[in-house]
Amino acid sequence: MNTHLTRRETLRRTVEGAAGLWLAGRLPLRAGAATPPARSAGSAKSVIQIWLWGGPPHLDTFDPKPEAGNDYAGPFKAVETNVPGIRICDLLPSLARQADKYALIRSMTHDSNAHETATYMVQTGHKAGERVIYPATGAVVSRFCGAEGGYTGQLPPYIALTEPLGRFDEAGFLGARYKPFATGGDPSQPKFLVEGIAAQGISDQQQRDRRELLNKLNTLPRALPQNAALRALARSEEQAYDMILGDGAKVFDLSAEKDELRERYGRNKFGQSCLMARRLVEKGVPYVTINYNGWDTHKDNFTILRRKLPELDKGLATLLQDLSERGLLASTIVWCGGEFGRTPKADFSAPWNGGRGHWGKAFSTLVAGGGFKGGQVVGATDARGEEVKERPVSPNDVIASMYALLGIGAQAGRLHPPGEEARATPAPQAGGILKELI
DSSP, X not given: OOOOOOHHHHHHHHHXXXXXXXXXXGSOOOTTOOOOOOOOOOSOOEEEEEEEETOOOGGGTTSOOGGGOHHHHTTOOEEEOSSTTOEEETTOHHHHTTGGGEEEEEEEOOSOOSHHHHHHHHHHXXXXXXXXXXXXXXXXXXXXXXXXXXXXXXXXXXXXXXXXXXXXXTTGGGOGGGSOEEOOSOTTSTTGGGHHHHHTTOOHHHHHHHHHHHHHHOOHHHHSTTOHHHHHHHHHHHHHHXXXXXXXXXXXXXXXXXXXXXXXXXXXHHHHHHHHHHHHHHTTOSEEEEEEEOOOOSSSHHHHHHHHHHHHHHHHHHHHHHHHHTTOGGGEEEXXXXXXXXXXXXXXXXXXXXXXOEEOSSEEEEEESTTOOSSEEEOEEOTTSSSEEEOOBOHHHHHHHHHHHHTOHHHHHTOOOTTOOOOSSOOGGGSOOOGGGX
């Protein structure tokens, strides 16, 4: 076998390697690649997904059961919301005042109690173990609502604040170009996007000097000035530097926001991520994921939630209000939930001290904006929150509903991997649009 690489082959590999970056989403599709059909007009333009990584307890958040007794309800109570008949946990008072803006799906259900498989199902709408790896919702939205769907923004079309899920390959069969751009860092800290560079003692001017030197050394673009692939890579490089040093970086600088608003969101990683997400969709970014971990409360569930629920309450409630006040909620879906719920009966024995295990049979999800009707409850669980007793909802039902609101329902359903009779969402008879919320 000839292992010698020609200049042309080297160039080809360089270009295809770049496709693994978010930048390469702007490169032309290779010859023969399928072009996504045009989007239909949808009410939603962006999605903010708040991923409660680890699985939040439904009884301690959006489906309280105080009448079930202490073994189930624990020390928390239920509080009335601004929508008569809807109650949520009493540690979520700000969200209680915003209930007219969101809908609660209390009858989410699937058959997995394992983090990896449950995450895959909730993120893709598919069960694990099939022949192909399906793309997560963010990757599908990036495909249809990103550069190939008319998005012209300078920022990546799929951004993770601040880390990717890590449970599976979010891009699936779509490939690396549809992976999320993960910012890393902590949005509550100044210049968090480039804090890794700053930690190495590299100033902005040093970055510019290094770029100038690299451009002098790289003679290939000057030798082939008409090469379309090289021109596209040059534009991508320009956008990458803009993310660090130029106007693109400004959206990641929260010092431009009023202190009063930053306090309302909460001066913590989650709260400031919510504020950052609002700034990103304001710039037209189609999909933003906030990965908010720490919800795997096998031990000391109630102690942990006394800290986490007020953070969630401030950040999410302020996000909904802020989006609404800016006229963005009508075009922005907010999707909040985790991979499953937690065991309705808490274990108060040592060493669990009130911990809750994994529970896929019944759990809750919050959706708002983008065409979803607020002030609604879909489905119900039994008196102890152990089983769904009314209107079971699958992960695919939620995903299919969001795709419909984004105007990509039919197209996403026809998105096949090469050589496979597979769909980005299962066939229509396997799931249903949440018509009561749309």
